[in-house]
Amino acid sequence: MEKFTVHTGTAAPLRRSNVDTDQIIPAEYLKRVSRTGFADGLFKAWRDDPAFVLNQPRYDGATVLVTGTEFGVGSSREHAVWALQDQGFKAIVAPRFGDIFRNNALKGGLLPVELPTAAVEWLWDALEGDEPPAVTVDLAAREVRAGERTWAFPLDDFSRWRLMEGLDDIGLTLRHEADITAFEATRASWLPATQGA
Amino acid sequence: MPDKPRTLAEKLWDAHLVRAGGDEPDLLYIDLHLIHEVTSPQAFDGLRAAGRAVRRTDLTIATEDHNTPTDNLFTIADPISRTQIETLRKNCAEFGVRLHPLGDDEQGVVHVVGPQLGLTQPGMTVVCGDSHTSTHGAFGALAFGIGTSEVEHVLATQTLPQRRPKTMAVTVNGVLPEGVSAKDLILAVIARAGTGGGIGHVVEYRGEAIRALSMEGRMTVCNMSIEWGAKAGLIAPDETTFAYLEGRQHAPEGAAWDAAVEYWKTLPTDEGAEFDAEIVIDAAELTPFVTWGTNPGQGVPLGAEVPDPASFTDPVARGAAERALEYMDLAPGTKMRDVGVDVVFVGSCTNGRIEDLRGAAAVLKGRKVADGVRMMIVPGSARVRAQAESEGLHEVFIAAGADWRFAGCSMCLGMNPDKLAPGARSASTSNRNFEGRQGPGGRTHLVSPQVAAATAVAGRFASPADLDK
């Protein structure tokens, strides 16, 4: 996984709340067995509309998406994260995220940034204005900066450290393999098995 | 503090701690990992790339459901769907995972298959790369959906790093009125709590009305926990749970059964345990429910009207309602009973079990599906289909003019040939009414199997009681 410390880029304002993962990428695109190449399905239902924010030249190359509350609710499809990353996004700013999406994003190194609604609205206005500011997402400081403004965002220490080091979770867990084996020895004998152990 | 009263959720969590956090998240052991074709290929690729094996093939089981056709058992016309299914078959063979493929007696929607095999039991942790894994919470198991990276993590380690969620109680007091089902109950809960109301919480459904539900009704309720953002839904195990499990293929037997039941009886939330939040609902106030919008929280009683967006005080909810009505092509003030439908879908992991099919058949018996309405009945598993046929339910469906199909996810999501045409309107027993969920441009209204069947007969939204008028 790529390390994430500080990122500055173009931000795109997506003025919608409750963007579910079916909107981020429809089921049709989930048939693929690869981990990349999902950008063509991103926000599919909206992409044909020239007014859609990602079709506006001023947001070309956007790497930060600023969106409304409850982003990524619904299905567990990690393809939603992969599609956003394939499109070039490094961070998503929203007041609140669906739990599974948030987890998936953290696993894959797409930073979910929780900012209060007022901050999101300020950013929307600024980004739609005549001189949209670049947005900086500073994971080290747990801060978002744009223009003259700075907002702190919450993220637990462990997730922050993992992202900053670019570490893979499986490797981290396998450091505790002895604990897993010890736990397995204590499991009740009547617990079901899908096949002969 | 061994004597501190604990909730069911806390007991489940504590019983699966491989390692308690410190600076890291808790590491939880996973008792059962369910797999299907859509969210697993990239996980198996990851294992291969890292040279890792599946740690516990004996705690892992796979089935084919999302991409499968429901009009036949053999031909998957779409080559990309076929590749995904074939990839699952190859991966299961290579890594030694038990698979129930299309055509197998135990094939079906992953959340129908686990419980019916008796693999889902109280006190367990169950995960699957699918958000409706919350279904299994009906047994008093901590069950939640995960993404593909986590699927890979569980395959490799049989554990997951997790942060302890908050707890919430949804207490449903009293008795559900005649004609009001588990589906109506959960739709009403979501309409009240909002689609984000459960985020960050494990929800325990309790109270008299919940205790009175069958296991299948409980699965319907827990299934939709994710639709209001909850990490998981739980119902404490009781005699109903034990009676459902006893004698199933993978349920313990003899002395092991007694030991298991003894343990299961220790699981319910202790007297005096505290939840971080609570919602209290009076069952007597509930009626058949139907959604009008594009998220499961946008629902009203069947007897109500399409709401006016102007009536929402919260600007976010107002904007969402405006967009939803435009997409759904509905005018504020329209009576739900006046809204006509093109398609009726009975099926999915929410309402594709035998009791759901019996409920629909009871309404359809001796009646006909209205002209111009297409009704599809899709059992949740091959076993449910066989059971329905042994009871003669399929004859009722066919005589009514409905389409009786093979098991799969079908029209619950637009991923297989069963899709809603652009602009078409459905009454659906599934769980999501998102824009395009059943096919691009399709308009979905969520209902119970009974309301779905009555709607098919009337051609517009109706309850079974309406048909007798």
Ligand code: SF4
């Ligand atoms: S029936 Fe629907 S909700 Fe259930 S697993 Fe299949 S697609 Fe998902």
